[in-house]
Amino acid sequence: MKSEPDEVSIDDLEAATEQRVAWFGVRNYQARNFMRDAMQVGDLAFFYHSSCAEPGIAGICEVCSEPYPDETQFATVNRYFDPKSKPENPRWWLRDVRFVARSRLISLAELRRYPELADMRLLARGNRLSIMPVTPDEWAFINRLMADNS
Template sequence: MSYWLMKSEPDVYGIDDLAAEPGQTDHWDGVRNYQVRNMMRDQMREGDLAFFYHSNTKVPGIAGIMEIVREGYPDHTAFDPDSKYYDPKSDPDNPRWYMVDVRFKRKLDRVIPLTELKANPALADMPLVKRGNRLSIMPVSEAQWQAILDMERATVE
């Protein structure tokens, strides 16, 4: 099993939106970065777990956990001229963009803010806390995953 962190802006699509979906499942669409596309297409597997990270908000941080329930497949929004994710260069016969399906597992007991994540020495090598990393999906090591779960229940003074 692999672990991931997947970012979304909560005013566009947040953890509560995923929890409200039928079956608490939805596709993760709109990724338009080749490195992230490759992770979704080639590395994410059914059963992998991912942190749901709220980005571009007053207090960015990890809000919940979801599971990958369908491996990478062509992102149909790239073929839809009415979609904000439309890409005229993407062809259904040779798709450029991929997505995965995710299912809500749970909200964390509290949102773990980016400031706390950056302050945890166990996460120093995590791409999220490194300057200049703007990828919307990134791998998380098993040790980092556990360190973040440990933070969830830690009392913050």
């Protein structure tokens, strides 16, 4: 799950009330579908800092709610406002996530160095999805990186 750290960072998540935040602002249908349909309460996710000086995995969060409509789509003064979305038929959904752990920053450049991650969606050219699945092997490999280099 990617977030711009100036919007919500791993530090913000850890400091939040109940160490929980709503993952708002997803405006890509494929990313929305992954979050709304594929994720389950209790699933773990990498918390990835994007669009910053050094993008990379900064920690782990846990999905802790069922999907529900993202209220930012209805607020005309919000940057995530969608005039085509209606409260009776919302387009955009979110889930809450809670803080699990922080890690050293595992940078995008470092992730690219490992052949074990060569097929990871995050590393695919042109990939801009904010939410994407991770295979069990990718999850295990990255967790080993976190453990070996904390």
